Amino acid sequence: MxxxxxxxxxxxxxxxxxxxxxxxxxxxxxxxxxxxxxxxxxxxxxxxxxxxxxxxxxxxxxxxxxxxxxxxxxxxxxxxxxxxxxxxxxxxxxxxxxxxxxxxxxxxxxxxxxxxxxxxxxxxxxxxxxxxxxxxxxxxxxxxxxxxxxxxxxxxxxxxxxxxxxxxxxxxxxxxxxxxxxxxxxxxxxxxxxxxxxxVPYNGPAVLPDWLREPPSRPRVCVTWGTSLDGLGLDHMVLAPRVVEALADLDVETVVAVTDRQRDLFPDPPANVRHIGPVPLQPLLATCDAVVQQGGGGTTMTALAAGVPQLVVPHMPDQIFNARHLEATGASRTLTADEATVDGLRDAVHALLTDPGHRDAAAGLRAESDAxxxxxxxxxxxxxxxxxxxxxxxxxxxxx
Incomplete structure (x- = not known):
């Protein structure tokens, strides 16, 4: 054929x-x-x-x-x-x-x-x-x-x-x-x-970094904003630096999965940031307890396949569409850009990490996906x- x-x-x-x-x-x-x-x-x-x-x-x-x-x-x-x-x-x-x-x-x-x-x-x-x-x-x-x-x-x-x-x-x-x-x-x-x-997630060619082979010692949160906004020059929509700031006072390990060019958006990261830059998303999310992202299809579905609760802060119509459908399953929370203040982000991530309902819903979606x-x-x-x-x-x- x-x-x-x-x-x-x-x-x-x-x-x-x-x-x-x-x-x-x-x-x-x-x-x-x-x-x-x-x-x-x-x-x-x-x-x-x-x-x-x-x-x-x-x-x-x-x-x-x-x-x-x-x-x-x-x-x-x-x-x-x-x-x-x-x-x-x-x-x-x-x-x-x-x-x-x-x-x-x-x-x-x-x-x-x-x-x-x-x-x-x-x-x-x-x-x-x-x-x-x-x-x-x-x-x-x-x-x-x-x-x-x-x-x-x-x-x-x-x-x-x-x-x-x-x-x-x-x-x-x-x-x-x-x-x-x-x-x-x-x-x-x-x-x-x-x-x-x-x-079946495929996020492009990747090399597994040494630190990702070690289990995290505390809850790990992935912060990523995809690659499309970077390519479109829409850095004002990339709220990852604000998310990193919001997580600074939580007892979590933050991994920031962004493009090389976006590293400059994080000039002075807090002490709980483990990595900033490109990282293979599939093996990373397999070790995470939550992910904060913009609602892109690849991140949404890779996190779903890993059974990870998601916080979505969408801007674009397709991202909003994804966020609303995902939130209805109970596996995620959604904040508008206006709601995504430092306090709002911190509270939402804390809820993802502590509310068993989100974990159970995410695990259920993973089981349905695996079937x-x-x-x-x-x-x-x-x-x-x-x-x-x-x-x-x-x-x-x-x-x-």
């Missing part, structure tokens, strides 16, 4: 595809990942072949320019100010532009290579475009709560310029089936065909889908 993967050029979107790519290759199948040319080294670093497609598009640079024009990106949103579904989804136009830039090269390759199946992350619209034009199934692989579940309502409006270029009215942007890594309590409730899929089919176990479903287009009965998706 030949499987064409598609991603746009952000690690947080590509990394969740990697374990399934490994599983398919281990089962003897061919995998090629379509991406923007500058992203090819990131793809190949994970051991998968890259297909550089189209003129290069600096997704972060384009997104940075568009975010600067939006009120909610210039500072914290209103306390209850999640933009409505239409406003949120219209922000996906950058994904359409990205796909349009890649489309000609991807289609030329696909028509020659003749894949049996397409796997794509939710913003890589070149994937379902190619699948629709080739008449083959496509699989949308989520990495967190389904922020784009309502895309079908706006697909014609969003995709029209690109779709019409290829003689289509729609491209099937939600795919033939969605692989959903969220436990039932965390899922969006809708009628889309979904199949359970275990989130979902692994990437290796999912290969048979994809083989069946590619062979005859059939699927087992979709998993139940109870209302929340």
């Amino acid at each position: 030949k499987v064409l993967f598609a991603t746009w050029s952000m690690q947080g979107h590509y990394n969740p595809l990697v374990p399934l790519g490994w599983a398919l290759r281990a089962a003897g199948h061919e995998v090629v990942v379509a991406c923007h040319p500058s992203f090819a080294p990131t793809v190949t670093q994970a051991g998968l072949p890259a297909l550089p497609a189209g003129p290069d598009v600096d997704v972060l640079d384009v997104l940075k320019g568009r975010l600067s024009k939006r009120n909610w990106a210039a500072g914290p949103p209103p306390p209850d100010g999640v933009p409505d579904a239409k406003r949120r989804l219209l922000g996906l136009r950058i994904g359409v532009d990205s796909a349009d830039a890649m489309a000609d090269d991807v289609l030329a390759f696909a028509r020659s290579w003749r894949p049996d199946l397409v796997v794509f992350e939710p913003n890589a619209f070149v994937g379902p475009l190619a699948a629709t034009l080739l008449g083959i199934p496509s699989v949308r692989l989520l990495w967190t709560v389904d922020f784009t579940a309502r895309l079908g309502e706006l697909e014609a409006e969003l995709m029209e310029p690109m779709a019409s270029r290829f003689g289509l009215t729609t491209i099937g942007a939600l795919g033939t089936v969605t692989l959903d890594p969220c436990p039932p309590r965390l899922q969006v409730a809708d009628d889309l065909p979904r199949h359970p899929f275990r989130y 979902r089919p692994t990437p290796a176990q999912t290969v048979a479903l994809l083989e069946r889908l590619a062979r005859d287009g059939s699927l087992p009965e979709p998993s139940s998706n109870p209302s929340r």
Whole structure:
């Protein structure tokens, strides 16, 4: 079986595809990942072949320019100010532009290579475009709560310029089936065909530091703010320094997992800070009692897989979306940026560490996640889908 993967050029979107790519290759199948040319080294670093497609598009640079024009990106949103579904989804136009830039090269390759199946992350619209034009199934692989579940309502409006270029009215942007890594309590409730899929964290290449091999002597709290805000130049949204200040008087060990460039945001760390800088998130969170973060999909799901209670301080619409769904499970707390004062942060972290309800809820989500089919176990479903287009009965998706 030949499987064409598609991603746009952000690690947080590509990394969740990697374990399934490994599983398919281990089962003897061919995998090629379509991406923007500058992203090819990131793809190949994970051991998968890259297909550089189209003129290069600096997704972060384009997104940075568009975010600067939006009120909610210039500072914290209103306390209850999640933009409505239409406003949120219209922000996906950058994904359409990205796909349009890649489309000609991807289609030329696909028509020659003749894949049996397409796997794509939710913003890589070149994937379902190619699948629709080739008449083959496509699989949308989520990495967190389904922020784009309502895309079908706006697909014609969003995709029209690109779709019409290829003689289509729609491209099937939600795919033939969605692989959903969220436990039932965390899922969006809708009628889309979904199949359970275990989130296996891959946070990029990493070396395990010596200090992480030692068990902590007191509760360990991870403070991280992802990588996207750094790349977008939105340091005013990175509240990690304030979190570190809030934790200074607690009897905890603080590990600050940030980019190299963000080290300068912590000029005089308190004595209970063990590390500041890059650190592999999966093994770190396995040793933590709590994590404080911004609501990014990778951190949210890696912490879920580790069974760690979370404090989320979101700014962006997708982060707010993740935070609200996660908080409803009991495994996390949420503070708005206005509520995230030093005192507010300290009290919230203390509650995460002392309230057994949060620990129990986080452990429950981990158990539900561990019960979902692994990437290796999912290969048979994809083989069946590619062979005859059939699927087992979709998993139940109870209302929340």
